[in-house]
Amino acid sequence: MAKILVVDDELLIRTMLSEVITSLGHEVIAKENLTQGLAAAKEICFDVIYLDVLLPDGNGLESINEIRQVSSCPELIVMTGHATPDDAEMAVRHGVWEYLHKPFTVEHIVRSLTRVIAFREQKRQQMKSALKRDDIVGSSPALMQALDLVAQAASTSVNTLVQGKTGTGKELFSRAIHDNSSRSNKPFVALDCASFTETLLESHLFGHKKGAFTGATADREGVLQAADGGTLFLDEIGELPMQQQSAFLRVLETKRFRPIGSTKEITSDFRLVAATNKDLREMVRLGLFREDLLYRLRGLSIILPPLRERKEDLPELVTWWLKKRCESHDLRSKVVSDDFMETIMAYDWPGNVREFIHSMDRACTTVGQESVLYSTHLPVELRVSVARAATGEQLGQSLVDPVAQETAYIASTPTINSAVSLTEPNVFLPQSLKEHRLTKEKEYIEGLLAYTQGDIKQAHILAGVSRGHLYELMKKHNCSK
CATH class of the missing domain: 3.40.50.300 (P-loop containing nucleotide triphosphate hydrolases)
Incomplete structure (x- = not known):
């Protein structure tokens, strides 16, 4: 939405322009003389100014230089019912967007305004793409x-x-x-x-x-x-x-x-x-x-958005901070494990980016010379908060009608031929670890990970064990995702 200023002494012109501009979804303020218009332009950041030439307290064309000096650098459209070649030349040389002759049609206003706003947005995007944004990381x-x-x-x-x-x-x-x-x-x-x-x-x-x-x-x-x-x-x-x-x-x-x-x-x-x-x-x-x-x-x-509203920036923030930290302290490159990312994605970050940086500093200090950061390297308070939130979520889920919950789960689970023998290769039934009849625990874990395509969250739910227990079993049997 753009902000538009209309400066014209004719009520009909102000009303018509205001209605057209508002119908296009933009904000408009109308003033009836040059003094009021200049005051508004200095107070408010306008994108476009419609400026009449002959006003009760001055000539609009002669005020272009003063308007150009306002902080928002608005685009100018000059309007007149008494067009002259000299005035048209003066307007063009002063860089106005259009020298508009009265009377004009609604179609002309719409076309002209759409073009000038698109032009201004293009300039803004060009500046945005070239924006110096040192240490402002993310693209959410x-x-x-x-x-x-x-x-x-x-x-x-x-x-x-x-x-x-x-x-x-x-x-x-x-x-x-x-x-x-x-x-x-x-x-x-x-x-x-x-x-x-x-x-x-x-x-x-x-x-x-x-x-x-x-x-x-x-x-x-x-x-x-x-x-x-x-x-x-x-x-x-x-x-x-x-x-x-x-x-x-x-x-x-x-x-x-x-x-x-x-x-x-x-x-x-x-x-x-x-x-x-x-x-x-x-x-x-x-x-x-x-x-x-x-x-x-x-x-x-x-x-500025809080970090919890732009969590999709967290992976990029982690990479940026690890690189910056390792370079400044002359350390070997470090990476993070899946459980590390899962933990920081689950956290709400009430202290925002400042808390994130302190937590990453703590993790890097705790890991020492090792190259992989795990969730255990994060501050205890952070992990406690995530654990409590997860427990509360599971408690809330347990209060749901178990029949409806089971029905919804079955509906979301891929259909598996239960008649297939467990001894056949590449076949895995989504039973819990306790119910599973295979004697080889490692075979079960490998089948579980293959079935869930490495989705640890789904895997530990199907197995009926905690995520930490599943990681222990994976480590015990040297199973990877």
Whole structure:
């Protein structure tokens, strides 16, 4: 869905365009004069702007340069009922998408808008494919959606709010925005708002002059000044005290501030990226966060998915981290066993990627010089959580009507000719280990694995033993999947 701005003094034009744009599934805002249109363009990240030429308070064509400077770099479609060759040339030279003559048809609007949005999406995808995403690993739909927003944010200078649970990588994504932006050759300055007292936070934010307070033995540059020309990253923005919220709101509006103890204001051209794991809307409702500051922060919002919502990225994350760990510690290459992968896939990762990295570190430390990681190398707390969850799941299954459960199981089990003799080669009946009449345990295990095509989960259920017991039997008889 694209965001479209319509700037036209004619109510009929605004209404018609709004209805057509909405019918195509896009969001539209309509303004009746140039002043309102420019204000909206500076506040909101628009993809396309329909701009009339003759407006009550100015000429649309003469405002193209100012509109081009807004952070979202929107595509422009100029509209006029008094077309002239000179105006058409001026529009083309300023890079507008189309010089549209009034009156126009609905079909023309649909065709034109579809093309310009496709063009803008193509540019976005090209940037996304070339995105620098160091240490952001994975290709799941949830992750790719977040990276798409990173690409959008990097192409503009609009204030961006990155939201996500603890450990999802908010600073990592914020750095990616900076590294892919036009400010990448300037500083990326980070400040954790939760790490300082109110007084120290003010000093770190605005800086101070020598003698401004007890302990201020020298001038200190604040992060606002240090981020001039680059990106200012404020982590845990929800921890910013109310007094600093008011002061910082003014800085966002004017890009000017005064260090503590100074009589002179300083200008800083910084781009703001803020992050939080809190619900700022709820904080606004409770009077703990300024609503006007929230509006300023979220010119563009990126919500990072928790790891449990992108588990398909775990195999790639494991490979990436093992390679990085082994290279940095000059260790022999390591691989993981099936039970290792099964365990981490079964875990919900409440601590997200940060917890995953700590768990992999622990596993690599525990395995020592061995080359294969097994689930036993993972932290005990993690394995306990998986075991308890599996026990609860099995308990829930045992409460199901046994007749219905057996019927469903039989229906899902491939039909086997029970009249076939057990002595015939390559024949295996899915009996439990206890019920099986073969005297050779190894023969049973081999037949079981062949029947299930190496599916350990199905195999241990058919055998009527725990997964760990089955692994022990496989090890005992040297059976592999």
